[in-house]
C-alpha cells in the first residue's frame with residue numbers, strides 16, 4: 001500500500017475529487033462509543049496509519065504495520081475521522097500554545113519519518129551521516145541525526161533556502177552533486193570509506209543506489225522515500241555489505257518522545273513550514289510546493305487563528 005502518495009504530480013490516476021492530506025493535529029470534537037481514553041477537548045496528534053498500539057507488530061514498535069491498521073486520509077478538511085483513536089492518537093496534558101503548533105504538526109509525519117530514517121540508519125553519537133533528499137523529511141532527518149549525536153552530517157541539496165535550513169538543523173557539509181557524482185563527493189569527504197548511516201528520503205532509483213553506494217562497509221541505509229520505479233539487483237545487494245531498513249515510518253512509536261522535545265523547546269522542526277495559508281487556499285499551497293517556492297505549507301481551517309484545530313500535508 002502506498003502511504004505518502006503523490007497524486008498531485010500525476011503519479012496516480014485520480015478519477016474523482018478526493019480530499020488530500022494525512023498529516024494532522026487538532027482538538028477532539030467527538031469520540032465514538034468504543035473510545036476509552038481520548039476525550040473531547042483534548043489536543044491530539046496522530047499518524048497517517050491508524051493502529052491499535054496493542055497487537056504484536058505494534059508492541060515491536062512497528063505501528064505502521066499494525067495488524068488492524070487503517071489509512072488516515074483526507075486531513076485537509078475542517079474535520080477528520082481518526083479510526084482506532086485510543087491507539088492512534090496521543091493527547092497532550094494541556095492545549096499547547098499557538099507558536100508550538102507548526103512543530104507539533106511535524107511530529108505527525110515529516111519529523112516522525114525523518115526521525116525513523118535516522119533511527120533505522122543506526123545514527124549514534126559520533127556517526128557520520130549522509131542525507132539524500134532536501135524535502136521536509138530529509139531536512140528533519142538532518143535535525144534528527146543531530147539530536148541523536150551525529151558528528152558529521154552531509155546534506156545533499158542544490159537548493160539554497162533548503163541548504164540554509166539544513167545547516168540550521170545541524171548539517172556540517174552540503175553536497176550539490178547527484179547520482180554517481182554525489183557518491184564520489186561523499187567518498188571524498190569520508191576519506192574513501194563512506195558514511196556510517198545514509199538516509200534515503202527521495203524514493204527514486206538514482207537516490208536509492210546513491211544511498212547504497214555512499215555507505216561504508218557494514219554501515220546502514222534507511223529508506224523512507226516512497227519508491228517510484230526502484231528496482232534493486234540481487235547481485236549488487238549481495239556484494240554491498242550494508243544494512244537496509246526502511247518502510248512507512250512507525251510514527252506512533254516516536255510520538256511521545258518527539259512531542260516532549262517540542263514542548264520542552266529543544267527542537268524547532270516547524271521551521272520547515274515556510275508558508276501558512278487558510279484551508280480554502282490549499283491549491284495555492286500545492287502550487288507553491290510543486291514550483292519549489294515553498295518547502296512546506298501549513299493549512300489552517302476557518303476560524304482557527306490561534307488554537308490547534310488544524311490539519312495539513314504536502315510532502
Ligand SMILES: [Zn+2]
Nearest residue numbers: 055058066067
Ligand atoms: Zn497493532
